[in-house]
Amino acid sequence: MLKIENLVLTVTDPDTGQETEILHGNSFELAQGQALGLVGESGSGKSMTLRCILGIEPSGARVDGSIELDGTDLLGASGEALRRIRANDLALIAQNPHGALNPVLPVGRFLVEGMSDARSMSRADAEAKAADLLRQVGIPDTERVLHSYPHQLSGGMLQRVVIAGAISGDPKVLLADEPTTALDVTTQAEVVAILDEKRREHGLSMIFVTHDLDLAAAVCDRLAVMRDGEILEIGTPEEIRDRPRTEYTRALMDARPLLYPEGHEPAAFLSSTGSVDEEAGS
Template sequence: MSVLELDDVRLAVPHPSGDRTLLRGVSLSVAPGEALGLVGESGSGKSMTLRTVLRTEPRGAHVAGRVLLDGRDVRGLGPAELRRVRAESLAMISQDPRAALNPLLRVSRFLVEGLCDARGDDERTATRRARDLLAQVGIADVDRCMNSYPHQLSGGMLQRVVIAAAVAGSPRLLLADEPTTALDVTTQSEVMAILDEQRRERGMSMIFVTHDLELASAVCDRIAVMYAGEIVEISTPERLHAAPRHPYTRLLLDSRPSLTARAPVLPVIPGRPVAAYEVGGGCAFAGRCPWSEPGCTDGEIPLVRDGDRAVRCAREEELAGELAHATGTEATA
């Protein structure tokens, strides 16, 4: 059974000019021990998807659909049960570790709090465990780190602390929201390696949100590409790179700078990203898609599953061969 299953999750937030849709029916599943990458442009709904799992969506948001964690719908939990699930089954790693820790409290308090106050462990055991964890995430001077205040540590150190806190309770599912974006490049890879190692050791599942397709490919077992509040393609990294099935994925791959070939101008996807609430009927990407046809803007386009991959494109079958070989820029030319 899946650790997590999202079934047609929709989310809208109140806005003076009527509710604004941010998620337009997200469905995905994460198997035990699996790492699922969630990639897409800013505002495509990646973080919001995570927040519906943790139930930390903005105040007043309307959420529909089911979020099953080990078969239990998280959306229907009462306050006490929700707190238990958050303490025991889920863990979040956010983008900015500096904002995640209370600036007035020591690191030790942050680590111990997640075990003591949230899970009910006793303080001595929790402190010992916190120290072990810090050592495991590669912190050399554990004493100094435990007694430090957040402002005394670097961003990389702090993110290690956050990772230690996240894996402390061996949760079922890690929710990592761009955990390395706020760090500098050399620290990024270290922190990423530590996160991956900790996760694998404990056999935890993970949803990894990023806009870095390469990073997601390196870390994740499967990748879901999001666009305008819905998933347009799910695939393994290898297949996604070799034969993307959705035009958006193809163009996303093309617009990465290559390490080997020097391109005079980096190809960009024409047009601008569309917000979920701006989408009318049909395919959300149709307006920017070089392969779009008049039929693309009619009706709802379903996410068609095919084994462990899925794609949401009206011309999926016709384009399969073309997308695997041609690049988007050639198609427009």
């Protein structure tokens, strides 16, 4: 599905002309339906990796290597072809849902505008589809939410809306960049569960970026540990946990806060989606 080989990102300081290599030749593959976790401390290059895939690297940056999606080389694709692939096949879910939503548009309009087939639908059909998307992400009170503006909804609710928007376009790959960092812990778990469920239902591939090793291990088939722009190792969560191949991974494991005493981890953590009507109000 997604195959990245020897990815190098180089940025040039506009004032001094000095070049800095940010990603140092990373390779990984992502099969259909699989989830890969990108973990590593701040500044290790997780977001930059996603930006290279999306083609939104900083201006003046150079991307070398190859990024293949379903056999198409994204770095070789021309402007229009690349734009189409990005719009159809990739969906980004970022840390802050406010960034993805237009503050002056009601949520329903955002969802309808994102639908690839909206033009061939009547208004009523498009609205029905938007309501259905909201129900799919555990929002029962669709009428009210569709007519709300982003500022009228909580972060958790908005992130659900963004996920609904992301799956509406039937992408092949979800790129989730710390999608729950801005949320409180309970809402985090709910939003992650929804993301996971939608991914499985739609057979999507996903790159899940997070600082949180435990969360990544719960959601992903494989983890890639990044440091200073380099992928140090890739393995299943069990391999990374039980047989870390680098000191750095071991340190990262040791440094992670233990949310639950060992042996008391909540087994049901990701087992149910639940639906929330925290803001149903009336």
